[in-house]
Amino acid sequence: MKVRVLGCGGSFGSPLAWNRNGNIDINNPKNHRTRSSVLININDQNLLIDTSPDLRSQLYNARCTKIDAVLFTHEHSDHTAGLPDMRAMSLINQSIIPAFLSSDIKDSMTRNYQYIFDGHRDYSPFMSVKTIDSTFSIGNTKINTFKHNHGSIDVQTYRINNFAYSTDLKNFYENDIDKLKDLDLWIVGLLRYDPHPSHAGFDQINEYINYLKPKRTLFTHMTALLDYDELMSKCPENVEPAYDGMSIEL
Ligand SMILES: [Zn+2]
Numbered sequence: 738m739k740v741r742v743l744g745c746g747g748s749f750g751s752p753l754a755w756n757r758n759g760n761i762d763i764n765n766p767k768n769h770r771t772r773s774s775v776l777i778n779i780n781d782q783n784l785l786i787d788t789s790p791d792l793r794s795q796l797y798n799a800r801c802t803k804i805d806a807v808l809f810t811h812e813h814s815d816h817t818a819g820l821p822d823m824r825a826m827s828l829i830n831q832s833i834i835p836a837f838l839s840s841d842i843k844d845s846m847t848r849n850y851q852y853i854f855d856g857h858r859d860y861s862p863f864m865s866v867k868t869i870d871s872t873f874s875i876g877n878t879k880i881n882t883f884k885h886n887h888g889s890i891d892v893q894t895y896r897i898n899n900f901a902y903s904t905d906l907k908n909f910y911e912n913d914i915d916k917l918k919d920l921d922l923w924i925v926g927l928l929r930y931d932p933h934p935s936h937a938g939f940d941q942i943n944e945y946i947n948y949l950k951p952k953r954t955l956f957t958h959m960t961a962l963l964d965y966d967e968l969m970s971k972c973p974e975n976v977e978p979a980y981d982g983m984s985i986e987l
């Protein structure tokens with residue numbers, strides 16, 4: 738399995754705007770972050786988690802011309818607004834691409850992107866909806882998922898073998914964190930050092946890491962308040978910030 742971090746920025750990306758650099762050193766390319774998404778290559782399939790507003794350039798930079806399925810974590814725009822860019826992937830491969838999502842967001846996603854799922858006038862649909870259960874398969878790949886808290890809404894954590902992705906994480910429910918034991922790689926959202934009403938802060942995320950002890954942990958969904966080198970210097974062993982285009986072989 739190969740995991741590529743397509744983007745690891747928060748909802749604004751990093752830096753925020755021209756000359757609005759937050760705390761980052763803009764001369765370090767690792768601080769230039771597009772909105773979060775990840776590409777997984779497994780069993781000869783390309784699985785995309787979330788369709789970031791930066792999706793087109795992310796797929797171009799990854800030299801990716803085929804997506805076999807998309808898995809959505811939640812419906813916030815920074816995780817979904819690139820959905821129209823899937824049209825090129827559908828056209829190139831003459832395929833209707835399945836979108837795996839939870840039943841709670843099915844109605845609003847199909848309403849917001851109706852032409853994509855149902856077609857409109859001359860436009861044919863190019864994606865289909867698949868509602869997820871806690872365990873499901875895409876081809877030969879088995880995927881486990883559960884909800885974690887993200888303030889006023891829930892988000893899906895996805896686990897594929899010993900890899901898991903938990904973005905936009907405030908809290909885990911009950912003992913769900915135990916479903917993330919024995920990970921080789923955990924990609925987890927860290928918005929900023931301080932806690933946010935919908936995102937856990939650095940100390941709490943580190944408590945989760947200490948409890949789970951994944952072999953390796955990468956931070957994603959980082960604002961321009963997190964400088965790569967500064968954050969790296971505060972990270973314990975086997976924990977580090979991701980950067981756009983980072984690729985990990987598992
Ligand atoms: Zn987000």
Ligand SMILES: [Zn+2]
Pocket residue numbers: 811813887905
């Ligand atoms: Zn969110």
